[in-house]
Amino acid sequence: xxxxxxxxxxxxxxxxxxxxxxxxxxxxxxxxxxxxxxxxxxxxxxxxxxxxxxxxxxxxxxxxxxxxxxxxxxxxxxxxxxxxxxxxxxxxxxxxxxxxxxxxxxxxxxx
Amino acid sequence: xxxxxxxxxxxxxxxxxxxxxxxxxxxxxxxxxxxxxxxxxxxxxxxxxxxxxxxxxxxxxxxxxxxxxxxxxxxxxxxxxxxxxxxxxxxxxxxxxxxxxxxxxxxxxxxxx
Numbered sequence: 063x064x065x066x067x068x069x070x071x072x073x074x075x076x077x078x079x080x081x082x083x084x085x086x087x088x089x090x091x092x093x094x095x096x097x098x099x100x101x102x103x104x105x106x107x108x109x110x111x112x113x114x115x116x117x118x119x120x121x122x123x124x125x126x127x128x129x130x131x132x133x134x135x136x137x138x139x140x141x142x143x144x145x146x147x148x149x150x151x152x153x154x155x156x157x158x159x160x161x162x163x164x165x166x167x168x169x170x171x172x173x
Numbered sequence: 174x175x176x177x178x179x180x181x182x183x184x185x186x187x188x189x190x191x192x193x194x195x196x197x198x199x200x201x202x203x204x205x206x207x208x209x210x211x212x213x214x215x216x217x218x219x220x221x222x223x224x225x226x227x228x229x230x231x232x233x234x235x236x237x238x239x240x241x242x243x244x245x246x247x248x249x250x251x252x253x254x255x256x257x258x259x260x261x262x263x264x265x266x267x268x269x270x271x272x273x274x275x276x277x278x279x280x281x282x283x284x285x286x
Contacts, residue, residue, distance in 0.1 A: 095274045104175065104263055104277035105216075150216065154274060160206060160229050161274055165215035 066164035073170045080138040084151030091153035099148040179278035191252040198266030205247040210261040
């Protein structure tokens, strides 16, 4: 079955790096996603990685994928107070197939 | 504005009542997905429609139903409401060939009192 797990909470100081971890179970997943949900808002796609990639970097964001261990991580460099949000890991197979979301990790950035 | 419109934004209703949540997908998107976000249960997939037809069902209660109309908008009907149905209900849409996951609406916050 499909299951995506994340830790529920992470607290970091402004300027430090944040690392949010995720594990998933569906080995047929083609795409792994990170979504960000700010208070009172819907989810916004932050970044994604194909399952045949190990790493993707996009400005302050670095995504690492260990397909063997089915482990995905999101590193945010120089974390800012505006990064405070809930971050959802998700996996999907493309096409019209549904995307399965993790429980979300609430990131708190302390000034 | 993501292009996915959900109405109403907030809804307060009593137990036992019935409500309808509406979603207009992004222009050109044929797939619509409904999710429930509770405080302690993360984002739970409810149901998916593709071009008017039900494609996948998740943890959707029998008291809940949905449909997608010819103009591609979708409605989620919640009946015999219970306190535990209080949650954020999100709609998302997607093009068939879109690898970029979903585009989410801003959600409907349902409070059952």
